[in-house]
Amino acid sequence: xxxPTLKGQRLVALFLLGCLLFNFPLLALFTGNSRxxxxxxxxxxxxxxxxxxxxLMALIIEGRDx
Amino acid sequence: MLSGALIVVLSFAYVGMLFAIAYYGxxxxxxxxxxxxxxxxxxxxxxxxxTSWTFYGSVGRAATSGIGFLPIxxxxxxxxxxxxxxxxxxxxxxxxxxxxxxxxFIGSRYGKSHVLDGLVTIIAVLGIVxxxxxxxxxxxxxxxxxxxxxxAVAPTASLPFLQDNTFYIAMLLAAFTILFGTRHxxxxxxxxxxxxxxxxxxxxxxxxxxxxxxxxxxxxFDGFDDVFTKAAAVPELNALLVQGGAAGNYTTWASLTVLxxxxxxxxxxxxxxxxxxxxxxxxxNKAIWLFPLYLFAINIFVLPIALGGLMYFPAGSVDADTFVxxxxxxxxxxxxxxxxxxxxxxxxxxxxIVETIALxxxxxxxxxxxxxxxxxxxxxxxxxxxxxxxxxxxxSAIVVxxxxxxxxxxxxxxxxxxxxxxxxxxxxVAQFAPAMLGGLFWKGGTRLGALCGLSAGFLVWLYSLLLPxxxxxxxxxxxxxxxxxxxxxxxxxxxxxxxxxxxxxxxxLFWSMIANVGCYVxxxxxxxxxxxxxxxxxxxxxxxxHVAPGSGSRFWRGSATVADLQTLLGRxxxxxxxxxxxxxxxxxxxxxxxxxxxxxxVLVHYVESQIAxxxxxASARDMVASVVVEEPLALDEVMAIIDEASQALAYSRQLEQxxxxxxxxxNELRGANQRLQELDRLKDDFISTVTxxxxxxxxxxxxxxxxLSDNPQLEPEQRSKFLGIITRESERLTRLINQVxxxxxxxxxxxxxxxxxxxxxxxxxxAAAALSQIYKERSITLDLxxxxxxxxxxxxxxxxxxxxxxxxxNAANFCDKPDSRVSIALFEEAAALRIEIAxxxxxxxxxxxxVIFEKFRQVSDTPxxxxxxxxxxxxxxxxxxxxxxxxxxxxxxxxxxxxFSFTLPLPHNSANHLVA
Numbered sequence: 001x002x003x004p005t006l007k008g009q010r011l012v013a014l015f016l017l018g019c020l021l022f023n024f025p026l027l028a029l030f031t032g033n034s035r036x037x038x039x040x041x042x043x044x045x046x047x048x049x050x051x052x053x054x055x056l057m058a059l060i061i062e063g064r065d066x
Numbered sequence: 067m068l069s070g071a072l073i074v075v076l077s078f079a080y081v082g083m084l085f086a087i088a089y090y091g092x093x094x095x096x097x098x099x100x101x102x103x104x105x106x107x108x109x110x111x112x113x114x115x116x117t118s119w120t121f122y123g124s125v126g127r128a129a130t131s132g133i134g135f136l137p138i139x140x141x142x143x144x145x146x147x148x149x150x151x152x153x154x155x156x157x158x159x160x161x162x163x164x165x166x167x168x169x170x171f172i173g174s175r176y177g178k179s180h181v182l183d184g185l186v187t188i189i190a191v192l193g194i195v196x197x198x199x200x201x202x203x204x205x206x207x208x209x210x211x212x213x214x215x216x217x218a219v220a221p222t223a224s225l226p227f228l229q230d231n232t233f234y235i236a237m238l239l240a241a242f243t244i245l246f247g248t249r250h251x252x253x254x255x256x257x258x259x260x261x262x263x264x265x266x267x268x269x270x271x272x273x274x275x276x277x278x279x280x281x282x283x284x285x286x287f288d289g290f291d292d293v294f295t296k297a298a299a300v301p302e303l304n305a306l307l308v309q310g311g312a313a314g315n316y317t318t319w320a321s322l323t324v325l326x327x328x329x330x331x332x333x334x335x336x337x338x339x340x341x342x343x344x345x346x347x348x349x350x351n352k353a354i355w356l357f358p359l360y361l362f363a364i365n366i367f368v369l370p371i372a373l374g375g376l377m378y379f380p381a382g383s384v385d386a387d388t389f390v391x392x393x394x395x396x397x398x399x400x401x402x403x404x405x406x407x408x409x410x411x412x413x414x415x416x417x418x419i420v421e422t423i424a425l426x427x428x429x430x431x432x433x434x435x436x437x438x439x440x441x442x443x444x445x446x447x448x449x450x451x452x453x454x455x456x457x458x459x460x461x462s463a464i465v466v467x468x469x470x471x472x473x474x475x476x477x478x479x480x481x482x483x484x485x486x487x488x489x490x491x492x493x494x495v496a497q498f499a500p501a502m503l504g505g506l507f508w509k510g511g512t513r514l515g516a517l518c519g520l521s522a523g524f525l526v527w528l529y530s531l532l533l534p535x536x537x538x539x540x541x542x543x544x545x546x547x548x549x550x551x552x553x554x555x556x557x558x559x560x561x562x563x564x565x566x567x568x569x570x571x572x573x574x575l576f577w578s579m580i581a582n583v584g585c586y587v588x589x590x591x592x593x594x595x596x597x598x599x600x601x602x603x604x605x606x607x608x609x610x611x612h613v614a615p616g617s618g619s620r621f622w623r624g625s626a627t628v629a630d631l632q633t634l635l636g637r638x639x640x641x642x643x644x645x646x647x648x649x650x651x652x653x654x655x656x657x658x659x660x661x662x663x664x665x666x667x668v669l670v671h672y673v674e675s676q677i678a679x680x681x682x683x684a685s686a687r688d689m690v691a692s693v694v695v696e697e698p699l700a701l702d703e704v705m706a707i708i709d710e711a712s713q714a715l716a717y718s719r720q721l722e723q724x725x726x727x728x729x730x731x732x733n734e735l736r737g738a739n740q741r742l743q744e745l746d747r748l749k750d751d752f753i754s755t756v757t758x759x760x761x762x763x764x765x766x767x768x769x770x771x772x773x774l775s776d777n778p779q780l781e782p783e784q785r786s787k788f789l790g791i792i793t794r795e796s797e798r799l800t801r802l803i804n805q806v807x808x809x810x811x812x813x814x815x816x817x818x819x820x821x822x823x824x825x826x827x828x829x830x831x832x833a834a835a836a837l838s839q840i841y842k843e844r845s846i847t848l849d850l851x852x853x854x855x856x857x858x859x860x861x862x863x864x865x866x867x868x869x870x871x872x873x874x875x876n877a878a879n880f881c882d883k884p885d886s887r888v889s890i891a892l893f894e895e896a897a898a899l900r901i902e903i904a905x906x907x908x909x910x911x912x913x914x915x916x917v918i919f920e921k922f923r924q925v926s927d928t929p930x931x932x933x934x935x936x937x938x939x940x941x942x943x944x945x946x947x948x949x950x951x952x953x954x955x956x957x958x959x960x961x962x963x964x965x966f967s968f969t970l971p972l973p974h975n976s977a978n979h980l981v982a
Contacts, residue, residue: 046140054362
């Protein structure tokens, strides 16, 4: 289960992606006055990115082993 | 109006239900049918992370900083992706070494150190105290809010503690936790019933929060867009939404993310549920994505509730931390308000129970017991049953922790919002990160480094975060904050060394991590790790390489009686449980009964790990040592064994390699030697053959010369006949010597070669012409069948001619029949020219065919009865043909003649050299 398996590496890559998505300067792109369906863009962005990360985690974990 | 009695009854009914669940869970566990052994319960138990902070505090935070509440949940989401490597390793190590708390873990990692154990425990207790206070504050606030139903107003200031319900709540929680967590001692420190309760509470708080969120979003407003659109219309709220961007400050955002990433693995209660209570490490898999999903779900409605509350209540009239309760109350939704209250109670009790159990285990195992066991006058090591004492210590620890929590709440709690209190605790547990993560992945970390790092980080935390929180509440002079200690400007606790522009959490995190990591790494590298550190570092960092349990007892050599060990275990976990435990051990070893169990290293390790569950691994080692008559195997000695073993291993690998090389060399030598011996034999043979061959002509020359010299009056015909013989024999001698020299040159590679383009037709015609006289004399027909056009070959013309002459003369020599004929044929093949010289002479037997190419081997049974020629011709010919890359062979049958063939390879671009 452990070791530099493909799953483990994918998860680490996902972690790095998450660090990028949830940090300055990408966050700064979504601040401002714009709205999506009346909801501030930053709120939409963070929750969407969060959901994508979770979905990818599920995909990596539940996907068939290599 | 809700009466206080109703709320109290409801609370107790809820708690009663929790007891029922715990009881059921424990019962099922005892029956071997665990209800918590699945990844979903495991994930829900991890959600103990979401406390009142989440339930009430997030809304409060969102009301002041927009999405600033989110990093606390994004961090754990990111960390979950690393669980695959980090948490799994912690679980594996803890299972292998029966580690039951984070203090035990860090202490064990750095050589089973009591001092480090104790320090971690103290940091954990002091660090967590504000967090407990947060829960107390939340419960107390929710309670007093509910009492004012339906008037949603901010709770009034705190009362003296005897009239303050918070104190009673704290004591109730203590009683509750004691009943839950310390009913009996279990060597593994696993509490199945408790985990079931935590999972249940996680469901309750999620459902309650979602219900309130849905009510606010769709009941009070018209969906998300409506909430946000209406909020945007209010200038102050719009500012919150827009500028509040990333909590207004990316540094704060990032440090909160980092803090929560560390908290999710380092908080004592998270360690308890995710590592200690883990049933099967496979459950971690699903939790990696289910747990973030839980966090996601519990956060969706935070902003709508916060914005709804801010818009609903006049500014400042209601504490934003209570919006979850006050919104349903203000809308007269009694049952929803009660559900929210129960949800908040779930969040708080879940946290308090697990946290205090984890802390009490630490205080007992890693702080109090090591000290008590050291006080010889207590004679604890001789006491027959310590389980009562252990339980007593734990229960007291639970009470003490809650009292401390209440104390903090009483002193400093009112000055802060919920989240700010929680963050003080997060920053404290983050101090474990260097020692913990460093210890997991870096073998070089030492006890000294961990001690110094932890102390330094802890002191910075104390100075720049905890004490200022007292100062802000007025319990320390405020000048401490504004002017620094004793007026030193550079030592202002929240602007250390003049660092400004950071919020107090980021500021503390920055300086404490600098101090912590700096000291940890610096002092770790100060000197060589000791034996114990080295050995533990290997066991921890390479845990996946070690075969699970048992690795700790590798170097135990001693003797103990089974009864002693059982009694010892009984003293810590009670005689009956000890008996059960030994029976389980016997079963696991495939032994029919306890009587047959033999005391060996495995049993000693088993007992030690069982006791480790009760009193911590460092103390367990001491206790077991007290009954095991152990031949002192000092750690240095163990290290020496390890070192020697590993060095020996390295040497033996080198040696193996060397010996393999040696063997190969020996084989080569042996081969060479055999070849040499063979050559030597050949040389001897050669010399004897050569001398023999030389002697024959010499003998006849000498004989005839003597005759001529002794008989001067010999007949002239006689004389000339004898002289002719002498001349012929001399010629033969010369030829022989020439050939020997020639062959020697060829074989040694010293021969001169003059390669050039050779036309084989010319060579063969020349050879035939040279021998035509002999053929004519013997009336042998010579047939040449050579194509007109032939490619040239690269060869030494003279040498090839020599071969042709040799073969032709051999053919002539062996043709005695009247109608003898020799034919020369030349064929052009794909990559070579093949020349055949065939005769219809006597032929060569298969046995002779095999040897005629060797030196001096001749077909002896010629009709003439004696060999003709020197016996070197074919050997020389073969050497020559081989030199040019060709082959020389014979096909023959006795009485049917022989056919000698040889090939000469064509140059690759032979087409250019066609001869007309």
